[in-house]
Amino acid sequence: MRKGWIRYALFGVVLGVLLPLIGPDSAQMGAVAARQIVTDVRVRDPQASSSARAVYTMLAGLENDARAGRPTHTVIGQHDELQNERYNATYGDYPGRKPPGYYYRKPADITGRFPGFLEVDLGPGYQQSSWGVGEPRPYSAAWPSCRPYWGYTNDAVDLAAGVWEGMGSASAPRRDCSDGATVTLPGNGGGPAGIAGMSFHEPYPGSPVKGFTHTLCRNSPAAHDPKWFARVVTPGTAEQHDLLVDLSFLADHLSYLAARDVPVLLRPYHEMNARDCAGGFWWAGQRPELYRKLWQTMYDYLVGTRGLHNLIFVWAPSPWDGKHGTDPWAYYPGSEYVDVVGVDDYSDTPERPFRGEPWTQIWYRGLARYDKPRMMAESFHVPLSAAQPATLTAAPWVIWSVWGSGLTKHNSPSDVQRTYYASAILTGGTSAQGGRFDWGSLHKSSLDR
Template identity: 30%
Template sequence: MLDNRKLQNLLYSASKFVTDVVWQSEYRNLIKEPANPDISSQVRSLLENLYAVRGKGILTGQHEYLEVPYTYTEQVKALTGVYPALKGVEFGGITGQTAEQLDNQRQNVITACKAWHASSGILTATYHAAYPGTAPLWEQVQRKTDQSEFDQIITPGTALYTALLVDMDSVAVYLKQLRDAEIPLLWRPYHEMNGDWFWWGRKNNFPALWEIMYDRFTDYHGLNNLLWVWSANANNQWSDEAKRYYVGHDRADVLGMDIYNNDYNQDYYLELLEIGQGKLTAITENGQLPNMTNIRTRQPEYSWFLTWGKDLKMKNSDAAIQSVFGDPYALNRGEEPSPPETYPPDTTVGDGLLGNYYIGKEFNTLKVTKVIPKVDFDWKKGTTVGDYAMSVRWTGFIKAAYTEMYTLYTNASDGVRLYIDGSLIIDDWIVHSTIENSAAVPMEAGKYYYVKLEYFNNGDPEAVVQLLWSSYGQTKEVIPQSRLYSK
């Protein structure tokens, strides 16, 4: 028989080609089914509500530390007059606590969770797990572990595997208290697995660890109050592609990315949508608060954000915090989505696209980064990088003026690839004289579409490259600066 992962891949592949509307609808509904089919009615209600408000607002969230689970949500309240919708809590010890101290701290977290739930708040939990069988110390969470060691941890019968189960069982004691109190929990263990700073990170069989915990918590301990949140690090220079470590639709209810340094890259968002195929997505950790206008207009599928502990005030001004929590798109504790007419009108004018210019035909050496007003170039007077063997990646957003079918065109000497919202619509990555390519794209007036245009010049000083559009109401033209946004 096929295992779940292979079956999911086959279904996903079929979903791209099957045009039957009923089949597509059934497939999307299947994707939204909970990882644990036996979740409690309270948990199912939370899951359904998260899907119901998706795209209508973003739930605000604030993380609290194990030692002080009441601190930062109160700071939000003091500054803004509202509480965040989500309180994030921690169950992993990292300061060398004794068993008694760790028990007291975890019990205090449970008390905080019960109070938060009683006030109509949503709960999410992180678990910074120490290396199996070791003391609760940060250096044990970040212990360097090679693949062979990790293989021992996930192999039944080894001492490390036994220690792993003991550690899991010690946490399950507290999660059962939430279960018995009928409190749902967005459970987020073993996060940032696509980086190498935690002992579980960058392991080629990471899903096996997730499976052990899922089975232990669900089948052995009966923790049917959990929704499972798979949370990768943003796909930056310190991380691998997140999809390499995905645990599968039958083991995750929400897919998230941890985003710091204000790096709300559209490619991260689109990758989550691609991996999840309709499942919930979230900003599962952040330092700087997100720009709410950009979230609403460019990344509306995110269900929540969760600011990390002390970063609330270390990385954000009081004015920024007040602005975010007071935004009509923000869903704070107890709030329902606002009607769209309450959003401020979009009066922004485009500034162009962000261009990264490289020496070499395959994005070899980054030379220049700058915003350009439009893509309408010939290189007769020289190139931006001083070499005709060059490549460029332009990124940003297109905002259409009409709701209708548009045709997008590339007019280029040598190679071009054009992506809209992560989908490759023009692929002409070969050396040739000037050729026009085109693709039809339905667009809505006022909506932002992420565009990525890649180009290479094989060394021709006569080469050109243009990005154009046309529609029933739009005369064919180079897409103007007023309709292009670099961020």
């Protein structure tokens, strides 16, 4: 079996070299889409945790069903912006602060069913210097938590664990030392209720404030120093030291989840294919070979240095429509560093799909060549609506994740219900709440490995 892994890894290296040189060829997409993909994440990480193996095998199975033309399913997902829920009174569908996990719970309020996938965001912070000062965090004595506006990171980790492990009617209330608030996370049935992911809107390395404005390229040194990004990915530089400090913050929280064998779909350094520095995050619009070094540095630190084997790595460019993003192929880090490929699609709407093609199909088709499960990583819209009732027929993504408050801002309750009650959709929660997948069996299969 080990020789098979080596052959597949070598194939991935070759593919990673060739893909930057060629764009998607629609004439070849049918043959590419029909190829079956490897279903064992140990091809990338021989030490992958039992839970990561179980989740990846499930996602790869859904992808292979779609490629073979068999009936398949899509896991409906939801992103939850815990920092905005906790601290931004203007955020969401009513004025005032929201309880943490509000948008994880919201689909259940509308439909009686939870999302089958939840993505939380550990970054970008909330306008505080460094990563905070004060009392130790529950997850690492090295990182404090009592600075104002930082308690949401504890909520993010707890909620991710609660999706995989399950929470009852609600979590046990706790006092947040950052502001004295009493925090209670929403219950999801008491048993395993889905799979979890994490994004990391990392402020630029060395930034004086950890907040969203410092994630933007135009506010980073890259905007006026063309050599700065190269120093970030060069070992031994002060800039790379700052990068590793940020990654250690991420790793400390992921380590807590790893200790509980909670698998995490980690989606870092997304939307890298912006046209230039003015159009995205500090890692976007850079030279592709330097971006690939950034990803590889991140990967080597998390997996190699920190020994995190509960991770499933998601690479997600913006749509290559010429406005939101350019062709992303040269930015692909390589099959030996990526498990799932996706897209953050804000380029079109169900009413006005790009170029009049079936909605999202062009991005789905373009990602087929990577031989990975394909994921709609961000969208304001649910996949099934009155305008597009057959989206998943043309593009059966393995996961479709709706971004935060977009659930209520851009979708009618009837379209949310249409999606959550569709036969092709896998929802979350327990069967008692109308969940259409036995997440407990997936959880058990990971324990049996």
